[in-house]
Amino acid sequence: MTDSLFIRACFKQPTERTPVWIMRQAGRYLPQYRAVRAGHSFTDMYKTPDLATEVTLQPLDILGVDAAILFSDILVVPEAMGMELNFLEGKGPVFADPLRTEQQLKNLNAVEATRDLDFVMQAIKQIRRALGDRVPLIGFCGAPWTLATYMVEGGASRNYRHIKEWRFKRPDLLENLINRITESLIAYCRAQMDAGAQAIQIFDSWAGLLDAEGFERFALKPVKKLLAAIRRPGVPLIYFPKGGMLWLEKLNQLDADVIGLDWNVDPVEAQRITAGRFALQGNLDPTALYADPEQVRRHTLKMLAAFGDGTGHVANLGHGILPDIPVESARAFVETIQSESAAFRKTEQAG
Amino acid sequence: MTDSLFIRACFKQPTERTPVWIMRQAGRYLPQYRAVRAGHSFTDMYKTPDLATEVTLQPLDILGVDAAILFSDILVVPEAMGMELNFLEGKGPVFADPLRTEQQLKNLNAVEATRDLDFVMQAIKQIRRALGDRVPLIGFCGAPWTLATYMVEGGASRNYRHIKEWRFKRPDLLENLINRITESLIAYCRAQMDAGAQAIQIFDSWAGLLDAEGFERFALKPVKKLLAAIRRPGVPLIYFPKGGMLWLEKLNQLDADVIGLDWNVDPVEAQRITAGRFALQGNLDPTALYADPEQVRRHTLKMLAAFGDGTGHVANLGHGILPDIPVESARAFVETIQSESAAFRKTEQAG
Numbered sequence: 001m002t003d004s005l006f007i008r009a010c011f012k013q014p015t016e017r018t019p020v021w022i023m024r025q026a027g028r029y030l031p032q033y034r035a036v037r038a039g040h041s042f043t044d045m046y047k048t049p050d051l052a053t054e055v056t057l058q059p060l061d062i063l064g065v066d067a068a069i070l071f072s073d074i075l076v077v078p079e080a081m082g083m084e085l086n087f088l089e090g091k092g093p094v095f096a097d098p099l100r101t102e103q104q105l106k107n108l109n110a111v112e113a114t115r116d117l118d119f120v121m122q123a124i125k126q127i128r129r130a131l132g133d134r135v136p137l138i139g140f141c142g143a144p145w146t147l148a149t150y151m152v153e154g155g156a157s158r159n160y161r162h163i164k165e166w167r168f169k170r171p172d173l174l175e176n177l178i179n180r181i182t183e184s185l186i187a188y189c190r191a192q193m194d195a196g197a198q199a200i201q202i203f204d205s206w207a208g209l210l211d212a213e214g215f216e217r218f219a220l221k222p223v224k225k226l227l228a229a230i231r232r233p234g235v236p237l238i239y240f241p242k243g244g245m246l247w248l249e250k251l252n253q254l255d256a257d258v259i260g261l262d263w264n265v266d267p268v269e270a271q272r273i274t275a276g277r278f279a280l281q282g283n284l285d286p287t288a289l290y291a292d293p294e295q296v297r298r299h300t301l302k303m304l305a306a307f308g309d310g311t312g313h314v315a316n317l318g319h320g321i322l323p324d325i326p327v328e329s330a331r332a333f334v335e336t337i338q339s340e341s342a343a344f345r346k347t348e349q350a351g
Numbered sequence: 352m353t354d355s356l357f358i359r360a361c362f363k364q365p366t367e368r369t370p371v372w373i374m375r376q377a378g379r380y381l382p383q384y385r386a387v388r389a390g391h392s393f394t395d396m397y398k399t400p401d402l403a404t405e406v407t408l409q410p411l412d413i414l415g416v417d418a419a420i421l422f423s424d425i426l427v428v429p430e431a432m433g434m435e436l437n438f439l440e441g442k443g444p445v446f447a448d449p450l451r452t453e454q455q456l457k458n459l460n461a462v463e464a465t466r467d468l469d470f471v472m473q474a475i476k477q478i479r480r481a482l483g484d485r486v487p488l489i490g491f492c493g494a495p496w497t498l499a500t501y502m503v504e505g506g507a508s509r510n511y512r513h514i515k516e517w518r519f520k521r522p523d524l525l526e527n528l529i530n531r532i533t534e535s536l537i538a539y540c541r542a543q544m545d546a547g548a549q550a551i552q553i554f555d556s557w558a559g560l561l562d563a564e565g566f567e568r569f570a571l572k573p574v575k576k577l578l579a580a581i582r583r584p585g586v587p588l589i590y591f592p593k594g595g596m597l598w599l600e601k602l603n604q605l606d607a608d609v610i611g612l613d614w615n616v617d618p619v620e621a622q623r624i625t626a627g628r629f630a631l632q633g634n635l636d637p638t639a640l641y642a643d644p645e646q647v648r649r650h651t652l653k654m655l656a657a658f659g660d661g662t663g664h665v666a667n668l669g670h671g672i673l674p675d676i677p678v679e680s681a682r683a684f685v686e687t688i689q690s691e692s693a694a695f696r697k698t699e700q701a702g
Contacts, residue, residue: 159638159673160638161638161641161673161675164638164639164641165641165642167638168636168639168642168650169641169646208615210615211615211636211669212616212617212620213617214636245597246597246615263562264559265563265597266562266563266564269563285519285565287510287511287515287516287518290515290516290520291520292520295519295520299519302564322512324512
């Protein structure tokens with residue numbers, strides 16, 4: 001798998017074309033996913049290796065993407081730390097008791113990943129067996145700041161009052177919480193790699209809530225620690241700070257291989273700022289897939305052009321695919337990248 | 352009023368201290384506002400000059416801010432263009448028939464501001480009389496892209512599916528809509544200045560939804576046109592692209608006096624990128640006001656320090672004040688700026 005398109009692109013090695021996968025590619029926009037989901041709760045799906053394997057592989061057959069990503073949820077870690085988690089229909093994930101006091105913080109467990117999250121490791125092993133040498137498997141986790149936000153808010157939030165109170169009123173508690181999450185994530189990511197994950201993506205979905213100083217202290221610092229602790233040869237590490245494109249220059253200090261770009265940022269700018277330190281992943285606006293397939297093709301070509309010759313580019317959307325996207329649009333996105341990206345490669349060797 | 356702290360700071364003229372006002376300063380966090388609101392609908396409040404005047408002046412007495420801002424709503428313009436607008440308790444503004452078809456687009460009226468929005472002009476005149484020479488009055492409007500978003504979505508939205516469909520599938524319709532909104536805004540802003548508005552702020556609250564190319568085409572281009580059309584001597588023009596801090600460099604082409612900064616951006620960076628072309632307004636995280644007054648004071652001092660010597664800085668939050676902020680925290684913010692900012696000024700003349 002180290003010679004797969006995806007892994008080579010993550011390490012900025014030459015590839016004959018640009019690899020592509022889609023965040024949330026195993027998701028509700030797929031009729032085949034909805035068929036599985038109809039018979040099982042979301043929780044059952046990610047806790048049952050058979051089901052997780054089935055839906056993880058669906059987009060390979062339907063879209064032909066160049067990487068698989070473990071079907072799971074970032075909130076399994078807070079759950080393993082002792083927080084009761086429920087997925088409510090139409091409301092998304094909700095913690096029964098949001099983390100609001102120092103005592104609750106003290107009561108959190110440190111995750112022992114192979115024991116507490118064995119269902120994830122079993123799913124990874126089973127998916128790897130099912131994949132064979134087809135495409136690599138990406139494992140993932142939520143970033144410390146993002147998990148802290150979910151834990152303190154407890155669920156969907158309008159103004160993120162509670163986590164922001166911690167940020168501005170009790171930064172000591174927030175730092176303590178983030179340190180504890182980071183320790184658990186280190187164990188969790190290592191266990192995923194032991195089980196067979198061939199890349200790790202860290203989703204910092206709430207990076208955009210922060211101010212510049214807060215981003216450095218509560219998002220970047222723990223991610224730096226996490227990346228350094230889980231580094232292994234041959235396993236690319238991807239950091240995706242959604243809404244954090246303003247701070248690309250600060251990311252230059254990270255020991256990551258790939259930076260995920262959201263759709264706000266111009267790839268030309270991102271390449272300039274990161275100056276070749278990382279491969280870049282992204283970044284078509286997920287809502288561009290509401291357009292007709294022929295328009296999706298044009299939007300996708302424009303994105304490819306913005307990434308120059310395409311070396312060190314892992315094509316993706318700039319955030320997860322939305323549940324009401326037509327499958328044919330997703331397919332147009334993948335097909336355009338796979339059929340057209342080779343034409344952007346430098347052709348010196350032909351001269 | 353041209354020698355007021357606020358107007359001078361907007362034009363980057365020297366001021367002995369930094370002026371401060373707060374976005375949404377006439378709002379629900381004030382008990383005195385809630386007392387008025389208890390007896391009247393939100394619509395009645397902004398359509399009745401007596402009531403609009405009363406609440407516009409409240410924060411002057413309660414907080415002692417250095418500028419007043421008209422109590423109104425950005426959606427009066429789409430309403431005057433013919434869209435039925437309702438404010439539903441707990442749901443915010445909702446258009447009865449969201450704009451989704453070419454026919455609806457054709458049916459929109461061009462606003463004749465003094466006729467269609469006379470209640471705004473009457474409010475401005477009455478507020479100016481009540482203010483006398485106390486502080487200047489800021490008028491405002493929503494930016495074309497932001498109003499288009501509200502009109503097409505119809506109300507609160509999760510993924511902004513409809514406006515994004517227009518952006519990626521029917522950019523021709525979107526451009527047409529934005530042009531029509533811009534024409535109405537030109538008339539509206541001119542009428543506000545005729546009535547007595549001493550500065551104009553353009554709120555681009557949904558700038559952050561866009562991709563880089565979309566921001567240039569659908570947000571920046573019409574704002575450039577709007578600013579050029581309404582420019583008058585002595586009346587500062589403020590553009591606030593919330594969530595658009597990634598594109599500060601592109602703003603350098605605007606004929607604005609002041610750029611509003613949201614809380615994401617580091618003021619030092621913003622000053623570097625805009626290179627003295629504009630005064631800068633902002634930008635403490637509104638949720639920092641959840642902290643205790645003594646902490647608010649420290650967060651505010653840190654903000655002041657980030658703006659250097661403070662010339663060309665109009666202090667504000669990085670977005671509107673939230674409804675559940677304690678008044679004493681808002682007061683600590685204002686008082687800190689008013690009592691401490693002079694100390695940041697350059698002291699060459701003293702040497």
